[in-house]
Amino acid sequence: MTFSKKTLVGLKADQFRHPLDLQATKSLKQLPGLDLMVRSLLGSVAEQFFHLNNIAASVLVSEKQLPQLHKLLLEACQTLDLEPPQLYVQQNPVPNAYTFAMRGKQPFIVLHTSLIDMLTPEEIQAVIAHELGHLKCEHGVYLTPLNIIVVAASLIPNWGTVVAQSLQEQLLEWLRCAEFTCDRAALLATQNPRVVMSVLMKLAGGSPTLAPQLNLDAFIEQARAYDAISKTELGELLKSAQTAQLSHPVPVLRAREIDRWASSQTYQSLLEQPQVGYNKKVASKGGWRNW
Structure with missing residues (x-):
């Protein structure tokens, strides 16, 4: 790293949570039974399934195994004032990362090898921190039922009833808002x-071959051009239709949001707040969400 980062001792999730995330989470809390569904029906089975899959088909990162990745994890956890989860690397041609956490259980993050191959160390740390944002904000309560619903809808014929579809749509809307929050954690x-x-x-x-050739300034201009589409009623309608079934906001919109927040007084105030002591939460112990 080329500069000394501020360690955000005592950082609270609501200090960086995106307003849309706050609003969408408030709406989800009014839905009965979601938290009970996760804890009583899905928690034990899902936690054991993913733990077994990680142990069997992934590499657990540690001081002895891929120590540079382990260092990136510890640095991000120290900065965000968060206990380190387990970090796994999994062979997969689809660039992705995800996290899973149940209350009281050992959380973990998985990075796909194809994503690591495409990114610089600082960018890998940004991905890790994005996933840490889900843990910091305790998004797992709603991430778990969303993923179960999506999987069930794809595997079980005629399972997607009106009620399930409505719930899925509301969860997807919440998730798109939550992703903005986790991008802020990455920042x-x-x-x-x-x-x-x-x-x-x-x-x-x-x-891996195209990444070094990409022009970030041109991409930021592209994000601003996407914004201009919203100035017409038709453009806004098309954008809404495009994102309605997506789990994540489109990348240019996420880039625009992070560009704006980086210039905000809220972000600057978080970096300038008094640092009380030194965060020593660096010792590894030992909802599932895509990047």
Whole structure:
């Protein structure tokens, strides 16, 4: 790293949570039974399934195994004032990362090898910090039923009833808002908006060979052009239709949001707040969400 980062001792999730995330979470809390569904029906089975899958088909990162990745994890956790989860690397040709956490259970993050191959160390840390944002904000309560619903709808014929579809749509809307929050966590960890926007650019159109050729300034201009489409009623309608069934906002919109927040007084105030003591939460112990 080329500069000394501020350690955000005592950082609270609501200090960086996106307003849309706050609003969408408030709406979800009014839905009865979601939290009970996760804890009583899905928690034990899902937790054991993913733990077994990680142990059997992934590599657990540690001081002895891929120590540079382990260092990136510990640095991000120290900056965000968060206990380190387990970090796994899994062979997969689809660039992605995800996290899973149940209350009282060991959380973990998984990075796909194809994503690591495409990114710089700082960008990998941004991805790790994005996933840490889900843990910091305790998004797992709603991430777990969303993923179960999506999987069930694809595997069980005629399972997608009106009620399930409605719930899925509401959960997807919440998730798109939650992703903005986690991008902010990535910015707080790296403290460089260009790093976060570069990850989004590479996810949109990168590969190990193309990534070094991509122009970040041109991508930021592209994000601003996407904004201009909203100035017409038809453009706004098309954008809404495009994103309605997506789990994530489109990359250019996420880049625009992080560009704006990096210039905000809220972000600057978080970096300038008094640092009380030194965060020593660096010892590893030992909802599932895509990047």
